[in-house]
Amino acid sequence: MAKAKQVTGAVMVVGGGIAGMQSALDLANSGYYVYLVEKSPAIGGVMSQLDKTFPTNDCAM
Amino acid sequence: MDLDKCIACGACSDKCPKRIPNEYNEGLDKRKAAYVRYAQAVPLKYGIDAENCIYFQKGKCKACQKFCPTGAVNYEQQEEVRDIQVGSVIISAGFKPFDPTPYVQYSYANFTNVVTALEFERILAASGPWMGHLVRPSDEAEPKKIAWIQCVGSREVNTCDHPYCSAVCCMYAIKEAVIAKEHSHTDLDAAIFFMDMRTFGKDFERYYEGAQEDGVRFIRSRIHSISELEDRSLQIEYATEDGQARVETFDMVVLSQGLETAPETIELCQKLDIDLSPGKFISTSCFEPVTTSRPGVYVCGALAGPKDIPLSVMEASAAACAAAGKLSSARGSLAQEQEFPEERPVAGDVPRVGVFVCSCGINIAGVVDVEAVAEYAKTLPYVTYVRNNLFSCSQDTQDKMAEVIAEEGLNRVVVAACTPRTHEPLFQETLVNAGLNKYLFEMANIRNQDSWVHSGDPEAATEKAMDLVRMAVAKAALLAPLQEVQLEVTPGAMVIGGGVSGMNAALNLAAQGYSCHLVERDNALGGNARSLRVTAQNQPIAPYLEELRERIEAEPLITVHLNTVIKEGEGFVGNFKTTLAGDSGEEVVEHGVTLICTGAGEYKPSEYLYGEDPRVMTHLEIDQAVLGGDLDLSEVNKAVFIQCVGSRDPEHPYCSKVCCTHSVESALAIKEANPEAQVVILYRDIRTFGERELLYKEARSKGVLFVRYDLEHKPEVKATDDGLMVTVRDHVLDRDLLIEADLVGLATAIVSHKSNDLAQMFKIPMDSDGWFLEAHQKLRPVDFATDGVFMAGLAHYPKPLEEAVAQAQAAVARAVTVLSSKEMMLPGTVATIDQRKCVGCGVCWTVCPYQAIDQDENGLAVVNEALCKGCGTCVASCRSGAPNLRGFTNQGVMAQILAL
Numbered sequence: 026m027a028k029a030k031q032v033t034g035a036v037m038v039v040g041g042g043i044a045g046m047q048s049a050l051d052l053a054n055s056g057y058y059v060y061l062v063e064k065s066p067a068i069g070g071v072m073s074q075l076d077k078t079f080p081t082n083d084c085a086m
Numbered sequence: 087m088d089l090d091k092c093i094a095c096g097a098c099s100d101k102c103p104k105r106i107p108n109e110y111n112e113g114l115d116k117r118k119a120a121y122v123r124y125a126q127a128v129p130l131k132y133g134i135d136a137e138n139c140i141y142f143q144k145g146k147c148k149a150c151q152k153f154c155p156t157g158a159v160n161y162e163q164q165e166e167v168r169d170i171q172v173g174s175v176i177i178s179a180g181f182k183p184f185d186p187t188p189y190v191q192y193s194y195a196n197f198t199n200v201v202t203a204l205e206f207e208r209i210l211a212a213s214g215p216w217m218g219h220l221v222r223p224s225d226e227a228e229p230k231k232i233a234w235i236q237c238v239g240s241r242e243v244n245t246c247d248h249p250y251c252s253a254v255c256c257m258y259a260i261k262e263a264v265i266a267k268e269h270s271h272t273d274l275d276a277a278i279f280f281m282d283m284r285t286f287g288k289d290f291e292r293y294y295e296g297a298q299e300d301g302v303r304f305i306r307s308r309i310h311s312i313s314e315l316e317d318r319s320l321q322i323e324y325a326t327e328d329g330q331a332r333v334e335t336f337d338m339v340v341l342s343q344g345l346e347t348a349p350e351t352i353e354l355c356q357k358l359d360i361d362l363s364p365g366k367f368i369s370t371s372c373f374e375p376v377t378t379s380r381p382g383v384y385v386c387g388a389l390a391g392p393k394d395i396p397l398s399v400m401e402a403s404a405a406a407c408a409a410a411g412k413l414s415s416a417r418g419s420l421a422q423e424q425e426f427p428e429e430r431p432v433a434g435d436v437p438r439v440g441v442f443v444c445s446c447g448i449n450i451a452g453v454v455d456v457e458a459v460a461e462y463a464k465t466l467p468y469v470t471y472v473r474n475n476l477f478s479c480s481q482d483t484q485d486k487m488a489e490v491i492a493e494e495g496l497n498r499v500v501v502a503a504c505t506p507r508t509h510e511p512l513f514q515e516t517l518v519n520a521g522l523n524k525y526l527f528e529m530a531n532i533r534n535q536d537s538w539v540h541s542g543d544p545e546a547a548t549e550k551a552m553d554l555v556r557m558a559v560a561k562a563a564l565l566a567p568l569q570e571v572q573l574e575v576t577p578g579a580m581v582i583g584g585g586v587s588g589m590n591a592a593l594n595l596a597a598q599g600y601s602c603h604l605v606e607r608d609n610a611l612g613g614n615a616r617s618l619r620v621t622a623q624n625q626p627i628a629p630y631l632e633e634l635r636e637r638i639e640a641e642p643l644i645t646v647h648l649n650t651v652i653k654e655g656e657g658f659v660g661n662f663k664t665t666l667a668g669d670s671g672e673e674v675v676e677h678g679v680t681l682i683c684t685g686a687g688e689y690k691p692s693e694y695l696y697g698e699d700p701r702v703m704t705h706l707e708i709d710q711a712v713l714g715g716d717l718d719l720s721e722v723n724k725a726v727f728i729q730c731v732g733s734r735d736p737e738h739p740y741c742s743k744v745c746c747t748h749s750v751e752s753a754l755a756i757k758e759a760n761p762e763a764q765v766v767i768l769y770r771d772i773r774t775f776g777e778r779e780l781l782y783k784e785a786r787s788k789g790v791l792f793v794r795y796d797l798e799h800k801p802e803v804k805a806t807d808d809g810l811m812v813t814v815r816d817h818v819l820d821r822d823l824l825i826e827a828d829l830v831g832l833a834t835a836i837v838s839h840k841s842n843d844l845a846q847m848f849k850i851p852m853d854s855d856g857w858f859l860e861a862h863q864k865l866r867p868v869d870f871a872t873d874g875v876f877m878a879g880l881a882h883y884p885k886p887l888e889e890a891v892a893q894a895q896a897a898v899a900r901a902v903t904v905l906s907s908k909e910m911m912l913p914g915t916v917a918t919i920d921q922r923k924c925v926g927c928g929v930c931w932t933v934c935p936y937q938a939i940d941q942d943e944n945g946l947a948v949v950n951e952a953l954c955k956g957c958g959t960c961v962a963s964c965r966s967g968a969p970n971l972r973g974f975t976n977q978g979v980m981a982q983i984l985a986l
Contacts (some may be wrong), residue, residue, distance in 0.1 A: 033173040034416030036409050039354075043395055044387030045178035047402035047865075048409070054903040057410060058420035060170055067127035070180050074110060074204060076211040076218075078395060079261040080293040081863050086126055086213075 034058060042070020091158035092131045093480040094122065095447040098150035098159060099132060106138045108215075112205040114223065115215035120150040120159075125213060134159070155476070173416060174382045174409040177360075177368065178402065181388035182348035184239030186341050189246065192238055193312040193339075198224040199320060200312065200339045203234075203255070206262055210269060220269040222338040224318040229337035230272050233322055234259040235309055236280040240344030241779055250365040251779040252344030253392040256284040259342045260294055263302045277303040277336070279324060282771040286743040287394065288857065288883040291734055312339060327817050345392040358383060365777050367391045372621035372888035373630055376405040376895065384408045391776045396867040397889065403868065403896035410902070411597040417906065429567075430521040432497040437468040437563040440496035441555060442487060444478035444503035446533055453537040455548045459502065462552045466559045471496060478503050484516045491520035498562040502530040502555045523567030525914055525973050530558040553986060560985035561978045568914030568972050571951045575660035576678040577905055578602060582652060582844070585613020586887055587879030588683035589634045590894035596643040598898065600905050603675050604638070605647045605666060611635055613685050614880070617706040619713060619755075621887050622747050622778055628713065647673075655680075655847030658952040659874025660910055664847075679874050679901040680848055682858060683894065686880035689732035689835035694803040701810055702803060702830045704731075705748050712755075719759035726812045726827040727753065728801055729769040732835035735797065740855055742884040745833035746773040750781045752831060753790045766791045766825050768801050768814050793823065803830055836884035848875050849937050849953075857883050868897045872936070872953075876900050915956035915973035919947045923968035930960035930969060 034057050038049045041063030049061045061068070072078075075085035098120035108117035110124050119138040122130065140147040141161060151159040183204050186192040194200050199222045201209070212218040222229045236259060240252040263276035283304065285294040298304065309324040310331075320339050324332055347366045355362055361379035363369040368378055368385040376384045386401035387393070393401075410417070441463040445451035456474050463472045471494045475483050478501055491499065499522070501513050506529040514524035532551040540547040577600060581591045584606030592604040610616075612635070618627045638644050650668030657663045662680055666673045688706050695702045703711070711717035727749040733742040746769065753765040767785075769792060774782040786792065795801055799815035810827040838856025845852050849872045851859040858881050861869040868876050878893035879885070885893070904910070917938075919930075924946045931939035931947060938953035939960060947960075947968065960969040961976070970976055 032413050032416045033171050034413055034419040034421065035170070035172045036174050036176060036406075036413070037170065037172040038176045038178060040177065040179040040387070040389075042178060042180045042387060042398075044180070044398040044402040044405075045176070047399045048176045048178060048386060048406045051403050051406035051899045051903060052410060053421065055406075055410060055899070055906040056417040056421050057173075057413065060172065065123065066131070066133045067123040067129070069124075069128065071183070071204075072395060073124060073126075074112070074207060074211075076207045076214070077261060077265055078864055079257045080287070080289040082261070082265070083864060 035060065037062060040070070041068035043072045045070070087131060087133050087163075088158045088160050089129065089131045090481060091156045093156055093158075093447075093477040093482075094130045094132060095155060095476065096122075096132070097153045097155060098134075101149040101153040103147065103149060104138055104140050106135070111208045111215045112202065114205060114208055173413040174384065176384045176386060176405045176409050177355075177358075177378070177389060178385070178387045178405070179348070179351045179354065179389050181345040181392065182351075184246070184248070184252075184343040184346050186238055186343060191245070191311070192235070192341055193314070193320075194341060197312065197314045197318070197320060197339075199318050199337065200341065202341050202343045203258060203262065204343065206266075206340045210262065210265055218269065220266055220274075227337075228271060229274070231275040231336045232263070232266060232277070232338045232340060233320075233334075233336040234263060234276070234278040234340045234342055236278065236342045237308075238341040238343050239346065241281065248344060248346065248365065249780055249783060250392065250777045251284065251775050253284070253775040254394045255342040255344060256280065257287070257290055257293070257394065259340070260285070260297045260302065262340065264297050264300060267300060267302070273301075275303070276301075277305055277334075279305050279307055279309050279322070281306070281308055282773065284771065284773045284775055286741045286773045286775055287396070288740070288863065291740045295739070328820060329818065345388055347389060351389065363391070363777055364780060365391070367777070370888075372623050372625060372886070373891065374408075375888040375892040376401055376408050382412075393776065395864050399865055400867045400889075400896045401892050403899040404892040407594055407598070407895040407899035407902070410899070411594065414597070414599045426518050427521045429523055430497075432523070432526065432567060435497055437498050438470045438494070438496050439466075439468045439498040439500060439559055439562050440471040440491060440494060441466075441469055441473075441500045441502065441559065442478055443472070443474045443555070444501065444533075445474060445476050446503060446537075447477060450503070450533050450537045453541050453544050453547050454532060454551045455544070456551075458548055459532070459551045459555060463502075463555050463559070466556060468498070468563045469559060470494065479509055479512055484512070487516050488520040491517065491522060497522065498526050498528070498565055500528050500530060500555065500558045500562050502532045502551065502558065504533040505529075505531050525568040526562075526565050528558045528562040528565065530554040557982040557985045560981040564975065564978045564981055565973070570911040570914045571916075573660045573910045573912060573952060575904060575907060575910055576662070576676050577908075578677045579679045579681060579901055579905065580605065580662065580664055580675060580677040581681045581683055583613070583683035583685055583879070583881070584608070584611040584646070584648075585683060585685045585879060585890075586615045586631075586634075587685070587890045587894040588613070588681070589638060590891050591681050591683055591878055591898055592644045593634065593637055593641065594895050594898040595901070596641045598902050599643075600902070601643045601645070603645045603647060603666075603677065605650050605652065607649065607651050609649050611638065611646070611648075614688070614706070615887065617710045617713075618887070619709040620751060622751065622781065624751070627887070652844065652847065655844075658950065659872075659904060661952070662874065679876065679904050681897050681901060682844065682848065682850065682875065682877040682881055683879045683897075684839060684841055684844065684881045686836045686838055686884065689738070689837045691731050691832055691834055694728060694731065694801075694830065694832055695805060695810070696832060699805050699810065701828060702832065704832050704834045705745065705752070708752060708829075708831055719756050722756050722760060722829050723763050724809070724825075724827045725753070725756050725763060725765045725829045725831065726810075726825055727765075727767045727831040727833060728803075728812075729767065729833045731832040732837070733833075734770065738835045738837065738855065740884075741773060742833075742836045743773070744836070744884055744886050747778045747781060747886065749831060749833050750774060750778075750785045750790070753785050754781065754788065757785075757788045757790060761788075764791070765789075766793060766812075768793050768795050768812070770794065770796060836880060839881075841881075848872065850875055850877075857881070868893055868900055874904055912952055913956060915971065916951045916954040917949045917956065917958070917960050917969045917971050919949055920968045920970065921946045923966045925966055927965070929963045929965070933959050933963045935959060
């Protein structure tokens, strides 16, 4: 019988903007260890620089 | 910087002598070399930018180290290289805003008052260089007239090799214009120069119309040049649509810069051997929208093609689903559940209230006399311990607080600091770590509601802080520990709708190890996709559907119910009970989550001879005829496509998003089959967003003609002896064009099924167009406010196949966050009904926005704690005072008021 392939229950997410943060949260909340890698000193990406967002005019922050 | 020691007080930055351009504000102001990117940064820790630090560059200074109160500054830190083992990788490196500096035609480098859109975002932002005051850079005067130039670095191959549309700039420019008008003290004249207005997303068209009503001017023109006048104002030369030259002067010009992939990201992709698209985004297939060419590596966000926030968030969840798909056997093997000490019983004990007064660096202490507030707190009833913290939220303070709670035997905790919105969960966790029930906690907001708004009057602010603390203590003394309801989760799903979204949802659930019931009312799976010929990448759809069907058939975890409808639905997250009615009678299915993938329909027009002449067909009918062999495209000699049939009109005031691309694809297919054919597309705006723009470009290069019409002059179709005759008003020539046709394709709208019954059964809202309304348009695009219900596909809004697939994967990722927990804890702050006071009048269950209140067998109100969100509406509405909200009891709130 073929040996079951060992997999690692961890995921690396490269980039901590809005997409990376959401991926990381969903993975962590479903039982996986996540390494979220971000080159700048804070997560948030370009979205953190936006004032309001369309079409609801919600504050980006 | 030692992150464990940094308390983000800002002393290092205050004392740092080096000032450099602040990249967060796009260089419009300066920051220090010791800095935090922005006030709300996560992690909120200062860092030293070694490239600009005087100590690192010249060997002297160390001011930051000298003034750091916690000894967090460490110049010896070295870069560490770590090898980590992971099962899969998601790349979400995002985009870089196009930099117009090198391009003379945009005049960005030379003219101060020409700014990029991102700079303009910072100008509008309260945290920006001018604190949200609308000013122009040259003289900081308020502009009275601003122009936006669209497609800067997009749809442009001559200078910058960006053949694609950046997909977001039309909307953000409209938004900036609308917000700028709001900020302006005068009647700001905002003008947007554009080629096609691409407002194709959910609620975008309404936003565009709203902006027009607000007086934003939309000028369909690609500008010729910008020149600067003596007062630094800007003169724009442009040609109107009918060819007239115009000159207009503006105080400021905003360049709507496109999105591109950063060179270092391209390098990273090359290093990882990941294929890129012609526009230098990561290349993916429409059938697997978050899967890269490298096995095990997934992508989401703007790196997979330019896109907005909701789509990025959707893809992010989709990538999480795809990345986890092959790892489900290792789920939970590395992630650790947190363990907490046993809860200390406090019932019957005399309240021992601990009060922690926060300085928040100088945020509070700079205005409020925190020492005086702390001294005052000591005099309040039941208060047995008071302490002032520099930063209550820093990790070391949290640890200290947990120690103090245990040592002093505190059984109620009040933190006088900032807002519970952001910090309550953190402090509650500290309570739990100290063995206290987390609901024995109360916050007084002496920052946002005090020091920030009364900074000019420290004395009154201090007095108000005392009032707020007294109120919080009065409520805290009455707090009782609350138990969270534990819910078992049925580890299976119900997917309603067997189109592409539903099929993908079912397969992805199965890949993650969860069983699901796939319910389809038709007699076969496939939905609308059965009538579609190809994707936007020209991939045939029929074989793909066949493959999906085969995989579903072979999958033991999926139970397919054809010819079946939902008869009844009840229950809540983790515990749904749905009655299916099908060929073999009724069946009750229990499931933990529900995925709504019910799709949408095609609009059937009553104009353009549709239904009267067989040569007038909708998109789906043409595709079906081609697939069925009833229509041979090589025999089409003269085809006319009419766009926006039933879209962007008063009946359906939205864009159906897919029809422009569909017409262009069909036109290309006709040209491919018969290069001599004359193909004309009559459009209002061509909305080939993202890399679909390349198809539009290809169609024009192959001789497909595009003629614009507007809603006031709609085309007319007439049957003649030799065929069909289409009449359209040409804007450039200002006269009618007569076009012969042997085939007229109607780009008809996608319309909602308006499934009221499903909406009621699963307690999910619909918008006025009949699309299901997500929990949050930006950040929770596949969730509903009702927990445990998710959606994907056309039921949400018209979208192309690849977005439906991504959304299905996203809905699965979100659903798995529920399914993977065997049980769920629901918040303890729920309403209760004192049935002795209830008269069964029905006001509470009418006003409850979550339908959490039912009538029991005696006609009295009962709360379903699993549905209650603790909003308190029932409490406020009841005339007999029967409802009470745990954690916010009438007694507690009254005590707060009486304490004031």
